[in-house]
Amino acid sequence: MIFHLLVFTFILVGFSEYPDLQVPLFLVFLTIYTVTVLGNLGMILIIRINPKLHTPMYFFLSHLSLVDFCYSTVVTPKLLENLVVEDRTISFTGCILQFFFACIFVVTETFMLAAMAYDRFVAVCNPLLYTAVMSQKLCSLLVAASYSWGIICSLMFIYFLLTLSFCGTKFINNFICEHAAIVAVSCSDPYVSRQSIFVAAIFNEISSLLIIFTSYVFIFVTVMRMPSAQGRYKAFSTCASHLTAITIFHGPILFLYCVPTSKSSWLLVKVASVFYTVVIPMLNPLIYSLRNKDVKETVKKLINTILL
Template sequence: MQHSDASAFRIKQNQAAGVTFILVGFSEYPDFQVPLFLVFLSIYTVTVLGNLGMIAVIRVNPKLHIPMYFFLSHLSFVDFCYSTVVTPKLLENLIVEDRTLSFTSCIMQFFFACVFVVTETFMLAVMAYDRFVAVCNPLFYVVVMSQKLCSLLVAVSYFWGIICSFIFIHFLLTLYFCGTKLINNFVCEHAAIVAVSSSDPYISQKIILVFATFNEISSMMIVLTSYLFIFVTVMKNLSTGGCYKAFSTCASHLTAITIFHSTILFLYCVPTTKSSWLMFKVASVFYTVVVPMLNPLIYSLRNKDVKETVKKIFNTQLLCHKM
């Protein structure tokens, strides 16, 4: 039995060493390579500055050391990491002719992308629960949303993301790949990888479908239930301005959730046929490149405390520069 496992491991090693992928990306449109590079570089710059800036602002202002911003700082970290896993390779492939990627590099990119996507899915659900407690049980908010519970909820989100990714990778590695294959995408995404497999991807496809469906339904149930209770609470207390004000803080979170989940659901609905790959790639761009940029903008533009902190930082920097 041990001899069989060792042989299988050597076969996988030899397979990984002999397999290379070529990320097609947007190479079919050579006239758009430079404009796309500039657009994506601008988006990535805003993403990095926005998300790291959000984390810095939350750390600097003691007023923001509350559960809502604790979760927001982790959401910004996840967005930064997710974008960094995908976008630099996309930018590189837009300006170089050699778009090859090793088997190991492709699998690792897919692994980390899965970790951060699943983590963000449940981080948004955790933030919905936080808003539910803040609006429906404001007097017990500090007690219920303790530092211990907040840390546990964040840790579980990361842990489940890692578990899901290991499961996906395990079944992906049961497939057989050989030679040089064209990945019809700009990122090592599951559907694009299994499409070039030389073996039947049925089990791998079913596994990722089951887990993706579970993640989507369970996270959306948490979000919808939380906001249903929030809506009922606000309707009962419309006469008190405090509850309405608390509900208004949910607007940014609802916007972020709507954009994130609508993009995921759209990708689920796009069939991976040859004629639909362009639509699939455009949707993937929005999902992997644009969404991580939007979250810090959504939260900062609608948040008075964040805007005031940013202004103070800029004013301090200007004063130091003048001195």
Template sequence: MVNADRNESDVIFILLGFSDYPELHIPLFLLFLVIYMITVAGNLGMIVIIRINPKLHTPMYLFLSHLSFLDFCYSTVITPKLLQILVVEDRSISFAPCITQYTFAAICVVTEAFLLAVMAYDRFVAICNPLLYVVVMSQKRCALLLAAVYTWVIISSYMFIYSLLILSFSGTKIINNFFCEYAAILSASISDTHVTEMIIFILANLNTFFTLTIVLTSYLFIFITVLKMHSASGRCKAFSTCASHLTGVTIFFGIILFLYCVPSSKSSWLLVRVSTVFYTVVIPMLNPLIYSLRNKDVKETIKKLIELWPSG
């Protein structure tokens, strides 16, 4: 039985954010507002570009359109609250909104990790088995891969959230960050959290291990295949087809693994907050830039849209 309903009205979380740097609130507000506007325009623009350009109706860009939608959702879940606590004195958030924010943030992060893994598999097939690419990455296979990703994310996210909601909560808790995170929510519990901690530990590490294994294995075979190519131009072309994705993967998993390694201490709080800003606010803005700047078809479509804008 879910216990959180009984006492959620008594639970208040205080988001400290960057409250220890009051002189930076206005500059940070303006910076994050600009980043959010670029994120929304970039990711929604990428979805539109992929839909209107037939040359981009390929498996890789199908997955990229889903990635852009996730980045838009992820940024929208996190950034507006961050902007709010930078300009108002009341940084409190009640239990239900806090759980909701954490839920959607967790769903977005897990889904993005699996999408990046699927995109790595797509690049593996494209470079290592180019003659079979159309057959292997058919529309049906892509639909099944996406269905598998979203199904597992729904299941694992439900287990994440249920493991929290079976607990009882009480009191006012400080979150030394700018959004609701798992550890802070768990610290507000007055129940035994051992089972919940085990469930979340197993699921988080299982998801990370599984997605990283797919990414690393795919790129290992890609690297071996490219090294076997005799043509220098062929090697450059092969690397260029996965350069954008490899950049995105490195940034995403690099920041997450870095946060895993940072010790939980007062001296590391600022480092954690800056790193969290990077993967919650900055990465959703960077992804459409990374995938568009190196793609000729995307740049041509953007150019045509800009040319047509005044006449529209």
């Protein structure tokens, strides 16, 4: 059975039903991926070289950039390849590995954003204790826990996928080896596998969003008690980038994995998958860099150094 699965191949349908859009889509996704790579690796470099950014918030942000770079790299190169070649096959092993790593990084980002919300809560509500509470040990522990839970969830999903058998049609109606698309071509009952990812997604979303919601309730109450309008504006502005990142990340995830009827339109599934695997990794460094004076100053210095 295992050997049969190892030699089994799938065909990623992707956007092949739109032949006239193959080249335009390739150029668009190539541009997005280039910006993603430069933006996220650039953000990591900027945080490392600027001592002003050696704070807990930017420690989390550097890992967020690493996660964004990784899961975009897991998905986008194969997407680009399938837009320019006729052979869109992917081995069963390759498909499972793509899903495995993509799942790790998506789950990790879910809880990385929650950890960043807790960091903002401590910074706004307990500024005098911020350095003591958000110690390097705690920050490292929160990051390690996010990665570890991502790996655990991925291994669980892979286990249930490997209990399925595959036969007949081998067309995966997506550009990525996404869970619903894989189980859709299984010839055994995928109920347990579907329920496992549904329950895990609900748990991950509820737990992470509960941390985020609770943190921002306390932040809002604290900010509204501030006597100075300028102080309120400054406090809210430090959270604006994070709230934007949370909104654009959780929307597609909730649609894809927490709404049972969302699989009724595979085109919508593909669009949502493009958004959270290709577009969001590009947006995060832009969201954080455009609103931060220290980041913008470091970028200018870096560009001037390269040009000189």
